[in-house]
Amino acid sequence: MERRTIGAGALGVGAVGLGCMPMSWAYTGSQQRGEDSMRTVRAALDEGSSLLDTADMYGPFTNELLIGRVLKERRAEAFVSTKCGLLVGEQHIVANGRPGYVKRACDASLRRLQTDTIDLYQLHRADPEVPVEETWGAMADLVTAGKVRALGLCAVGARASRRAGAGVGLHDATIRQLERVQQVFPVAAVQAELSVWSQEALDSLLPWCAARGVGLLAAMPLGNGFLTGTLTPGQGFEPDDVRARHPRFTAEMMAANQPLVVGLRRIAERHDATPAQVALAWVLAQGPQVVPVPGAKRERWARENAGAAGVRLTPEDLAVIAALPPARGSWD
């Protein structure tokens, strides 16, 4: 698989990573047998998808535990990217960016992951009660201590910045946060939603990253599965599935957004590929520092998604995708 580098430290990874979240969180079936999940992770490594994206809160904790079982066998092939800063409570998920907490969270992640070093340690969400420089300073100490190789910031919760008012870009608050933490310690990668149906990161965030040699991990690159063309409008989702509450997964919006799937499928046929692979190839085409982390529970999907690294979209394909109607349905 093609390799990409993220961050000024030039960390090498396979161009397509593996999002491990669906194995333990957010989707129906996320409590599938550990053996099945481990088979999926091993398949991703077999195919060259070295970047395994997890978080302490997925499960909580069980996702890191299962990644750790694979790392025990195959640490040298993997690039482990995990996250801290969100705690799963009885009722709510709360941010905790206190320096002492972050350091304890890192030690706990290292134990669960059965490794001495985390390749990329990401702040899942900034804690509004703690200046982000303090949290980031504690994370920088972890690099100095050799527990972490590089630092990243997640911008997936940035929708609040758009709600702040007209004319405020989705990622404006993220960029302000990035400028602040860069003063303390370099950012190697930003994680943000980026897919054919959520392209806001292209406006200002990706240019910001490109100008500074910062990697962009594209979260939800398959539009939570919609862009794969395997979901049917009106199929319904179990209450434990994030899509049961997602405004783009009502029967009406899934039907309204079918032209996106139809467009991807037409291009896929020309490349002897699948719509999922074309959706990921589009993400890869956005810049050499972009690494999609498609989520998958199933081994079959992990192998198929890795194959997207071999799909080269032509300028005509990219023009067809650019001309597709913007996705309908929004969180705002």
Ligand SMILES: NC(=O)c1ccc[n+]([C@@H]2O[C@H](COP(=O)([O-])OP(=O)(O)OC[C@H]3O[C@@H](n4cnc5c(N)ncnc54)[C@H](OP(=O)(O)O)[C@@H]3O)[C@@H](O)[C@H]2O)c1
């Ligand atoms: N930093 C953050 O706050 C944040 C937030 C969200 C996500 N993320 C990261 O981004 C990753 C990806 O996001 P995501 O998993 O929510 O969304 P996604 O990658 O857009 O879509 C995942 C869904 O697509 C399905 N799928 C995957 N490959 C497929 C294929 N080839 N054909 C058909 N269906 C396929 C999966 O099914 P199965 O599960 O059945 O295999 C899963 O339901 C996560 O794993 C996580 O690492 C980070």
